[in-house]
Amino acid sequence: MFSLKDKKAIITGGGSGIGKAISVLFAKQGAEVHILELTAESAQSTVDEITAQGGKVFAHACNVAQHDEVVATFEKIGNIHVLVNNAGIAHVGKVDTTSETDFDRIMAVNVKGVYNCLFASIPQFRKSGGGAIVNLASIASWVGIPDRFAYSTAKGAVMSMTLSVAKDYINENIRCNSISPARVHTPFVDGFIAKNYPGNEAEIFDKLSKSQPIGRMGKPEEIATLALFLASDEAGFITGSDYPIDGGFIKLNN
């Protein structure tokens, strides 16, 4: 079950955290993995891990926010069977503490980056007769997370794009679903704790762990397992759905 043998998968942001875990697992399941990362260096540790386990992997330096770069990269890769829109950046702020520059930056990567990859992927899916798209949304798409205005706005858009694409391409055998994790322990989390709460890291880490009723953060490998299921043929009856993976955050808090 859950084999990706003979499938070509593109994973954006596959150099770190959730994207790295997805890339490693997909390669283990037989996929030819194509990582889109800001630089070849940022993809290197994933490439090394997959190569060491005998998997097939290619790294492409590509900023998902740049339309022409994304289209050219997808054309170079050619026909695909799986796309995971994972690349994303974080931001802390309420609407009145979010600068226009920061808002535009978050939208450029977290919304336009997903649009760019969806746009570029459709012709490549058509060559394969269809396939599966998995988008990284967030619990922020579902509930108002305090102090995350731009990030929540962007992740709401990711969930809506998922529905739109699922409807528009259902007759072309392209499935599209999203995953909504609560806090997952990745460099993304460590980075924003260090940046926004310097000197207070341990206390904030503990607080963020306890914000999931289950009492801890998720592991990147747990998100990767769900992504694998949704990308696999075993999930062939699933499209236009979002899957929270959140230690009870959405339904069990309060």
Ligand SMILES: NC(=O)c1ccc[n+]([C@@H]2O[C@H](COP(=O)([O-])OP(=O)(O)OC[C@H]3O[C@@H](n4cnc5c(N)ncnc54)[C@H](O)[C@@H]3O)[C@@H](O)[C@H]2O)c1
């Ligand atoms: N970690 C969490 O708690 C959490 C929770 C919910 C959703 N998510 C979502 O999961 C996804 C991955 O998060 P993560 O925690 O693994 O992040 P991460 O920062 O560890 O990794 C993100 C990767 O994306 C790459 N990237 C960033 N901007 C890019 C761009 N413009 N073009 C190409 N690559 C780019 C980075 O180089 C990095 O390797 C994000 O979309 C994030 O919003 C994360």
